[in-house]
Amino acid sequence: MKFVILLFALSLAALATAQHASSSHLVCYYDGNSYVREGLSKLHTNDLEPALQFCSHLVYGYASISQTSNKLVSPNDKLDLDIGAGLYRTVTGFKKKYPHLKVLLSVGGDRDEVDPDNNKYLTLLESANARIPFINSAHSLVKTYGFDGLDLAWQFPKNKPKKVHSGIGKFWKGFKKIFSGDFVVDEKAEEHKEEFTALVRELKNALRPDGYLLGLSVLPNVNSSLFYDVPAIVNNLDYVNLHAYDFQTPERNPEVADFPAPIYELNERNPESNINFQVQYWLNNHCPATKINVGIAAYGRAWKLTKDSGLTGLPPVVETDGVAPAGTQTQKPGLLSWPEVCGKLPNPANQHLKGADGPLRKVGDPTKRFGNYAYRSADDSGENGIWVGYDDPDTAANKAAFVKSRGLGGVALVDLSFDDFRGACTGDKYPILRAIKFKL
Ligand SMILES: *[C@@H]1O[C@H](CO)[C@@H](O)[C@H](O)[C@H]1NC(C)=O
Secondary structure (H helix, E strand, O other): HHHHHHHHHHHHHHHHHHHHOOOOEEEEEEEHHHHHOOHHHHOHHHHHHHHHHHOOOOEEEEEOOOOOOOOEEOOOOHHHOOOOHHHHHHHHHHHHHOOHHHHHEEEOOOOOOOOOOOHHHHHHHHOOOHHHHHHHHHHHHHHOOOOOOEEEOOOOOHHHHHHOOOHHHHHHHHHHHHHHOOOHHHHHHHHHHHHHHHHHHHHHHHHHHHOOOEEEEOOOOOHHHHHHHHHHHHHHHOHHHHHOOOOOOOOOOEEEEEEOOOOOOOOOOOOOHHHHHHHHHHHHHOOOHHEEEEEEEEEEEEEEOOOOOOOOOOOOOOOOOOOOOOOOOOOOOEEHHHHHHHHOOOOOOOOOHHHHHHOOOEEOOOOOOOEEEEEEEOOOOOOOEEEEEOOOOOOOOHHHHHHHOOOEEEEEEOOHHHHHOOOOOOOOHHHHHHHHHHHH
16 A cells, blocks of 8 residues: 555656646747748648647737837738738637747837838837827737737847957957947936836736746847836746847958857957857846747858968857848858758768768867857858857757746747758757657
8 A cells, every 4th residue: 555655656756847847838930931931941830730739829920010000000001900810810720729939919020121220119118198009009910810919029239249269360350340339229228227117017917817938039139128118027928038149240240250159258359149148138137037038040140261360260260241142042151040050960961072071170169068060161262161050959959948947938939930840960850859858
């Protein structure tokens, strides 16, 4: 009898830990734009299914703001809203088959292009009257299409990139750049911070009666201390997704390649450009750890190497020449999805190829602190040089382990369309997503 009771107690304990293990969040972003891509990078909603068993939340993006009416609107009515075939209903319809899934509509994201001199996300904040149509239309879109809530990927102005490093010969050039006067990100940052707090409060009040969620996506290179009054907003937020990646990109740092999304500090000049700093900032400002989800990008950032970039590939790599040519699938210069990176690593198909099709040299991260890179030095004519910093399934798992060890809420994967959803690399579909899930 005692044995049976013991056994029973043990299995209860096992059940409790199993439930605890699955309590981590895995927020999956799905950018509707990937549905209208051509060729292999087009992510059809059917291709989402193998991912959804792993996701706790699906964030569909991105809705936009109408500059004339201040309403939350779809930038592509036909794609999002069409009766029968619109993506809004398709994504919320997944809840029938995956009842655990929370589906949110996201507004903003870096995809919604804004005029930096007349940023509609800031002008909307500035007027309490403008916020009303926004809140009403957001509530009504969420309700009409069956979403579980709204995600705010609000477009605040970004930090100016700091120079990462200067090689010996470049010291003075770098020196001049760093100290060429103070750069003010936003003259009215203090007001915008207060107004954003008001917006979050007003939105939550509108959404609460229906039990809708309100989440925040902190976009890359947005300075949290400038725009978020953390203690004043956290109680009205169900989660905070820190998009802690793209710290170094070929657009921001065309002359120096370095790890785009390290867990820990790379160098003293950029103490804030890492996951650990961003997480600690929110924790220090009284955000509950369980509300924080760490963003992981499923793409790499790729620079073009020149003859002066050296042969070692060791970051920071100087004298780079901006964005590397676009991948064949995603067609975005300087950005390579995980299957595109994978296809460039040494494999049987490319081992005898040369030039632009030849394999890159892969350098892993035994420290588990910074991520991977792969590169090919420029050839004698200065062509075909490339350096790409990226997270593969292993380094994404390192980040998930970091999340676990800090007791954080979970991970936010940005986005599903950049993971290997076709299983082209090893045969496994969504290998980055799986690696994260396995660690959480
Ligand atoms: C963010 O803003 C704070 C001031 O609130 C400033 O001290 C800090 O340097 C800024 N961070 C970056 C990366 O620009």
